[in-house]
Amino acid sequence: MTHRVPIHILLHGYPDDISRLILEGIQSDQILIDVIVRPDRSSWEKFPDAACILVGNEPDETDLSSTIQEIRTYWQTAAVLSCSTEPYRHDLLPLVDGWFRIDTISSSWRENLTALIMTSVQNRRQIHHHQIQDQIYQKIFSENTIPMSLTDPDTGEFIEVNQAFVQALGYQREEVIGKTSLDLNIFKDPEDRRKIVSGLHEQASPREKEIVIRRKDGSYITGYFSVCSLNRSGKPVLLTTMHDITYLKEVEASLSARNQCIQEILSSVSEGIVVYDTKLRYRVWNRFMEHLTGIPEEEVLGKPALNFLPLLKGDDLHGLLEKALKGCESLSQDVWYQIPTTGKSGWVSIIYTPFRDSSGEIIGVIASVRDISERKTAEDEIRSHKGLLRSIIDTVPVSIICFDEEGRILLANTSFSSSFGLKPEAIEGHSYEDFCQDTRFERHMPLITRALRGREVPFNEEIELPDESPKKRFLRGRYSPLKGTNGSINGVVAVIIDITDLKSAQASVELVNAKLHLLSSITRHDILNSLTGVLGYLTYAEEEENAQQRAQYIKKAHQVALLIQEQIEFTRDYQDLGVKEPLWQNAGRVFLTAISGLKMGDIQVDIQLNDLFVYADPLLERVIFNIVDNALRYGGTITRITSYWFQTGADVTWVIRDDGVGISATMKERIFRKGVGKNTGLGLFLTREILDITGLAITETGTEGEGAVFEIRIPDGAWKQKEPEIG
Secondary structure: OOOOOOEEEEEEOOOHHHHHHHHHHOOOOOOOEEEEEOOOHHHHHHOOOOOEEEEOOOOOOOOHHHHHHHHHHHOOOOEEEEEEOOOOOHHHHHHOOEEEEOOOOOOOHHHHHHHHHHHHHHHHHHHHHHHHHHHHHHHHHHOOOOOEEEEOOOOOEEEEEOHHHHHHHOOOHHHHOOOEOOOOOOEOOOHHHHHHHHHOOOOOOOOOEEEEEEOOOOOEEEEEEEEEEEEEOOEEEEEEEEEEOHHHHHHOOOEOOOOOOOOOOOOOOEEEEEEEEOOOEEEEEOHHHHHHHOOOHHHOOOOEHHHOHHHEEOOOHHHHHHHHHOOOOEEOOOEEEEEOOOOEEEEEEEEEEEEEOOOOOEEEEEEEEEEOHHHHHHHHHHHHHHHHHHHHHHHOOOEEEEEEOOOEEEEEOHHHHHOOOOOHHHHOOOEHHHHOOOOHHHHHHHHHHHHHOOOOEEEEEEEEOOOOOOOEEEEEEEEEEEEOOOOOEEEEEEEEEEOHHHHHHHHHHHHHHHHHHHHHHHHHHHHHHHHHHHHHHHHHHHHOOOHHHHHHHHHHHHHHHHHHHHHHHHHHHHHOOOOOOOEEEEHHHHHHHHHOOOOOOOOEEEEEOOOOEEEEOOOHHHHHHHHHHHHHHHOOOOOEEEEEEEEEOOEEEEEEEEOOOOOOHHHOOHHHOOOOOOOOOOHHHHHHHHHHOOOOEEEEOOEOOOEOEEEEEEOOOOEEOOOOOOO
16 A cells, blocks of 8 residues: 655634534545644644645634735745635735635535645645755755856856856956956967857867966966857856866876856746636636736626637636536646737636625636746746756766765766766666665765765775776765755765876876986996996006007997997887887787897797787887897807797787797896896896886796797787787
């Protein structure tokens, strides 16, 4: 059995007999109704969840208008209806959501009263629901950390900027509104704005255009700018968002900002009175109806309703009039009207009530016409603002999620939903926990709890995504309380930024610094030592009288000079290490190209690489050159060099083998260290550094006396047996 939430109704200002009459009238099998009879003002606080207040029009109530206004103030979300056995009062109509006269003679007054209560409560709840939704969008906009602005596409004047914008540029809001970017001298190159605006006429809106702008204090910041054209209150505006990448340009970092506000829409209602006779001819057409339709009273009175009903669209109004003549009160659907002769148009809601004389006989129909055009306009504007805010939050390159205290997602932007391959509407309504990896939700519960207590809670974390590249992602985010208009916390707003690229940039900077340090060490220390040797030998040669010994000194100086040349060539290769993007390379072609510059003599070269392709740094050719050159220099008498590959599990091993003297067990690992070796000690060190760029590893596994064996391990994903497709 479905549990139904009761509608709490309060009766105010009724004598006991009228209260009992109403109690009998509002009973219904369709809903559960709790009635609390005649509360005084001191007991109002006992009924905070009242959904409908019925106000009597009794003689003992001296200031009913003030009472209704107090009730409106206290129960802002409740429907207020004037319900009485007495005739309605004109002065109360603007203050209430509806009016009902209890006509005990009619057999259907109970059903009509119940229907009026249900409709009024539903309308008030719908308005309250829209207000809650507006609060959510308002919170998202105001708490956004991305700088944003709205500008006039023709004049370039700023219409609105968010707090993050003025903070980023160092201005006060009033210093920006009404000015242009040229007035404020914001763009370092004024031509940048023209390029962005002209890009709007192309097929795709400008997104993430890198632009340098000037802050109020004269300093510069760099950002990714995205611009799109939106419709705001019927007028075109340009929405500009900026992702501040100043730190990223210095050391690849990103910063986010806060953003946007939304207007609250209120609607007011008025009433028109129309009276028909039993033949459905107009007998009363009040001034409000004249203003509403532009049709004067004299053009309507005495004429049949059918003359005017065709101008109303949205319900069977003639059928409702006929029902009223039979004693049934009814409420129309929302009706659209358009008067071609006066140009008036709008929306109305009509209550049809039987018109009885003093004897209870039906002598016509009374129609209460409520102008709901403002409400309809408000609904349209709410939808427009929702569309605008949806466009805004879907434009920013961060994940935004709003969820209530139970973890149910109220709103998610495209950035968040697309990470799961879904649309936002497929996520909204589900639990936030469903979209947290493994135990991530449990880890975040203490942070979410703090946000629900009113705290701003930042966080940083690493997550593993085995099926994506890179597999490890770095996230930075913030949980903020989602507050209602009364200050109560209704949930949490989460803003999450992927800073994986920032982390990669920091790692790249560290690698560059390490390379610079090594280059400095080689240049300052190794080359200086070698130059000292050259100068020493030349000095000995100058002082030596023996021609043969002098020639030996000059020869040694020449050898040391060649060593300096190799050291300088190493610095050239090392500074290029990691600069260019890795690429797929044919192992066989790389091997042949590498040894083409070496004096191989009578050495037999056997290459069995069978279309092996390797994903490596462009300096891979240098790796093969160093290995083979090392064999020619120190391998003794070599007659054969072989290169082949084999697969072990998902990995591949590339082997380069010679039949020379081999390498001793104590040197197998040391030969890859900088400065170890018989010459510069840099070749094999550079070899390992080059391979490490794409995760390749090299070891020497040969047996001393039988030849050197260099094995390059290539992990899964970095090798193919046929040339991979590009793109």
